Amino acid sequence: QSALTQPPSASGSPGQSVTISCTGTSSDVGGYNSVSWYEQHPGKAPKLMIYDVSKRPSGVPDRFSGSKSGNTASLTVSGLQAEDEADYYCSSYAGSNILVFGGGTKLTVL
Amino acid sequence: EVHLLESGGGVVQPGGSLRLSCAASGFTFSSYAMSWVRQAPGKGLEWVSSISDSGGSTYNADSVKGRFTISRDESKNTLYLQLNSLRAEDTAVYYCAKGSRQWLAPDFDYWGQGTLVTVSS
Numbered sequence: 510q511s512a513l514t515q516p517p518s519a520s521g522s523p524g525q526s527v528t529i530s531c532t533g534t535s536s537d538v539g540g541y542n543s544v545s546w547y548e549q550h551p552g553k554a555p556k557l558m559i560y561d562v563s564k565r566p567s568g569v570p571d572r573f574s575g576s577k578s579g580n581t582a583s584l585t586v587s588g589l590q591a592e593d594e595a596d597y598y599c600s601s602y603a604g605s606n607i608l609v610f611g612g613g614t615k616l617t618v619l
Numbered sequence: 620e621v622h623l624l625e626s627g628g629g630v631v632q633p634g635g636s637l638r639l640s641c642a643a644s645g646f647t648f649s650s651y652a653m654s655w656v657r658q659a660p661g662k663g664l665e666w667v668s669s670i671s672d673s674g675g676s677t678y679n680a681d682s683v684k685g686r687f688t689i690s691r692d693e694s695k696n697t698l699y700l701q702l703n704s705l706r707a708e709d710t711a712v713y714y715c716a717k718g719s720r721q722w723l724a725p726d727f728d729y730w731g732q733g734t735l736v737t738v739s740s
Contacts, residue, residue: 512663545726547664554714554733555656555664560726566719598664600725606678608725610656613663 513538513599513611520617521589529614531582531599537609539580543602546575546584549613550595558597559584586616594618621645621729623715628734635705635738641698641715641731648696649673652718654727655689655700657711657736667713668700672721683709705738712736 514532521527531538531546538544544562547555557566559575562582572587582601586593599611627639639655654669668689669678677689688701698715712735716727 543724543726547727549664554730555727556730557719557726557728560719560724560728566728596663600664600666602723602725606676606723607680608654608666608669608678608723610664610666 511609513601513609515597515599515611515614517612518615518617520619521586522619523589523591525589526585526587527589527616528583528585529597529599529616531584531601531611533580533582533601533603533609535580537601537603538577538582540604541602542577544575544577544582545600546573546582547598547600548593548595549598555598589618591618621717623717623729623731625713625715625731625734628713628736630737630739631705632740633706633738637702637705637736639700639702639713639715639734639736643696643698643715643717646717646729648691649693650721652720652722652724653689653691653698654716654718655698656714656716656727656730657709658714658733659708659711662711665711666725669718669723670698671723676723678723702736705736707738710736710738
């Protein structure tokens with residue numbers, strides 16, 4: 510049950526786009542279209558932003574999008590806003606009734 | 620409106636036990652899988668345990684297998700996590716999370732505010 514690999518940090522200026530990667534293996538990210546992304550502000554509970562690789566729950570702005578290529582999933586935030594500054598986590602089904610999270614990426618809006 | 624309210628956290632000695640509860644409201648509790656996810660201080664999220672909508676299937680991370688037990692009481696709309704043989708590395712905020720499906724999947728659409736478990740002598 511190894512954690513998925515995310516860059517520790519990412520940054521962008523307001524209005525720009527930033528992409529956060531989430532790298533796993535063929536046993537998790539690459540093997541299933543079951544990848545989710547969460548946003549977590551300091552001291553708050555996580556919030557679901559993307560599920561099933563690229564689907565957005567109602568209420569999540571369309572500035573947030575998800576994709577996957579091979580063993581790597583990605584979250585793209587377009588038109589960065591100050592309130593997007595947060596920690597972002599990916600999660601995937603890993604087979605054998607196991608779920609795994611990424612280590613998290615701290616997104617800074619410059 | 621969906622609400623998840625955890626309780627039962629606290630300070631416990633290594634080797635001790637604790638039972639966490641999560642009172643759910645605002646949705647048909649028996650129709651969704653439920654899970655516990657934890658976050659050690661200053662660290663990332665870690666999936667702990669999940670239970671299917673019916674309670675007939677449970678799933679656990681290797682790190683807690685044999686020590687933690689997840690269960691649910693449909694009559695009380697409550698999710699539980701029994702923590703036994705606690706270790707220092709189990710110190711974390713434990714979140715209750717509602718799945719968006721009946722079965723195990725990594726999409727949790729509602730979360731509680733968390734309850735802190737501290738394992739220390």
